[in-house]
Amino acid sequence: MSDDPASILKDAKAKMSKSVDVTREEFTSIRTGRATAAMFQGITVEYYGAPTPLNQLASLQFPEARTVIVTPYDKSAMGQVESALRDSDLGVNPTNNGDTLRVVLPALTEERRRDYVKLARTKAEDGRVAVRGSRGNAKKALEKLVKDKEIGEDEGNRAEKELESVTKSYIEQIDESLGHKETELETI
Structure with missing residues (x-):
């Protein structure tokens, strides 16, 4: 001082x-009725043995209010990204279509x-x-x-x-x- x-x-x-x-x-x-990028900030993915923030491994798109499309930059990390989303406190179960993960946030x-x-x-x-x-x-x-x-x-x-x-x-x-x-x- x-x-x-x-x-x-x-x-x-x-x-x-x-x-x-x-x-x-x-x-x-804190989630409200609408999906935001801030909701995903605290999510880390185990990537090659190191915890890595989700936003460094994937892009996020918000086509609808409660839908998020997560596209991993490295397709080999799809499984780790999917399990990190599933294990997060968002209460979501992502759908894997091969190239992207579709996350539909449940209604509050x-x-x-x-x-x-x-x-x-x-x-x-x-x-x-x-x-x-x-x-x-x-x-x-x-x-x-x-x-x-x-x-x-x-x-x-x-x-x-x-x-x-x-x-x-x-x-x-x-x-x-x-x-x-x-x-x-x-x-x-």
Whole structure:
């Protein structure tokens, strides 16, 4: 950390912003009614003994809202890609037609939608915890500056108030993103 309140706050803002971005990225991996490339980001395929991300081994096409065509670049990896898709948490059973894999995503049931909302809330809470962790680190740094008499108590208190305000705004951003995701999930 730095030795002045402005740079401590700047570092905290950068870390909080990153936490919000990561949380939003996590939200994109949660399935809604429509198939997206983000749903397939976490899938890895065992390819020549090394776990390889699916998007490096195959192209994805979305001809319909719930249909995905997966075309492996290396046809010899078809079996590994197929089993990786089957074993993923998407709950799909791909159809192999020789050159491509056709993945039809099942319609979301009410129970599955509720599970996804719970998952989104968990990811949002993880994001909030990360933001609060950044706040805690910055607050300790500010308290150390005051204790070491590098800044006055009034300046330290002002910086802490600004830190609280910044923290609140980033947590609100996470809550707003969660609200959008819940609405998206609950819409049939």
